[in-house]
Amino acid sequence: MIRILITGKTGQVGYELERSLQGLGEIIALDRRQMDLADLTQVRDMIRRLKPTLIVNPAAYTAVDKAESEPELAMRINGEAPAVMAEEAKKLGAAMIHYSTDYVFDGSKNGPYVETDPTCPVNVYGSSKLAGEQAIQAAGIPHLILRTSWVYSMHGKNFLLTMLRLAQERDELSIVSDQVGAPTWSRTIADTTAHIVAQSVVATNRQAWWDKRSGLYHLTAQGQTSWFGFTEAIMAHASIAKKPRLRPILAQAYPVPARRPANSVLSSERLKKAFCGLPQWQDALKLCQD
Numbered sequence: 001m002i003r004i005l006i007t008g009k010t011g012q013v014g015y016e017l018e019r020s021l022q023g024l025g026e027i028i029a030l031d032r033r034q035m036d037l038a039d040l041t042q043v044r045d046m047i048r049r050l051k052p053t054l055i056v057n058p059a060a061y062t063a064v065d066k067a068e069s070e071p072e073l074a075m076r077i078n079g080e081a082p083a084v085m086a087e088e089a090k091k092l093g094a095a096m097i098h099y100s101t102d103y104v105f106d107g108s109k110n111g112p113y114v115e116t117d118p119t120c121p122v123n124v125y126g127s128s129k130l131a132g133e134q135a136i137q138a139a140g141i142p143h144l145i146l147r148t149s150w151v152y153s154m155h156g157k158n159f160l161l162t163m164l165r166l167a168q169e170r171d172e173l174s175i176v177s178d179q180v181g182a183p184t185w186s187r188t189i190a191d192t193t194a195h196i197v198a199q200s201v202v203a204t205n206r207q208a209w210w211d212k213r214s215g216l217y218h219l220t221a222q223g224q225t226s227w228f229g230f231t232e233a234i235m236a237h238a239s240i241a242k243k244p245r246l247r248p249i250l251a252q253a254y255p256v257p258a259r260r261p262a263n264s265v266l267s268s269e270r271l272k273k274a275f276c277g278l279p280q281w282q283d284a285l286k287l288c289q290d
Contacts, residue, residue: 002025005030008037037081044084074124083131097143100145101129102220113267142214160289182265220278224281238289
C-alpha cells in the first residue's frame, strides 16, 4: 500500500483531497500546525520522518493582493517549499502531485491557454507559483503539476462564499465583467486527482506509468465566464429571500494591489486525453450549492 502525504488539509482543495483519496493508500493529511510550508526545515524533517510514496501538495500562499507586500513569504511557501518537497521526494523515490494556477500567465492571449504557452506572471503570487512549478520540473522526479483556476467551495475563503455573504448585507453588488476564466469546484480538483492516483495504483508497472505521464496539465471546469457571470449563476442557485442587484463594472474601476490576468481560461484537453473528462462549470457549481 502506498503512503500518501497531503499538505494543507484545512484548505479548500486539501479538505476535499483527504476525502477523495481514501482507499487508495495510507493517508496522512497535515495542517499548517503540523507542517508549516514557511518553515523549510520542518517541511524537510516531516517528509524524512513520514517517508511518503506520494506527496500531494495543495497547500499554498493564496492571498494574491497581500503577496505584493509579502513577496519573500509568498516565494518561500509557493516556490521554495515545493523545491524542498521535490528534493526529498527524489531521495525517497517518491512521486509528487502539485497544484498551480492560471496566474502564471499574463492573460493577453486570445483564447484558452495550453500547457506549452509561454508563462509571464503579472503579480507576485503568479511568480511564486511559477517558481514552484520550475523547481519540481528541475528535480527530475515523477510528478504531475495541475494548474487550476478560480477555485471555490463551501469551505474556507473564496469568491462564492464572499458573494453569498455580501448578498445578505447589500442591496447592490458591483462585479468585474471584463476578466474571464473557469470557476472550478475544489471537489472537482480532488476527485480528478483521486481518479488519476487510482490509475497509478493499479498500473502493472507503476514506474512506467509515471514515466509516461509525468508533466504539466491544466485542470479546470469546462466552459468560461466572467466574475459577473459567475456571480449571476451563484445568485440563481442561492437560497436568499431578497437577492441584490448586480452591476457589471470594468476591472479598472475596482483597483487592487495585484494585477489580474484578463484571460484566465485554460484548455484541459491534455488532461482529458490522458486521464478523464471534466464537468461544465455551471453543473459543478449547482452541485456545490445544492
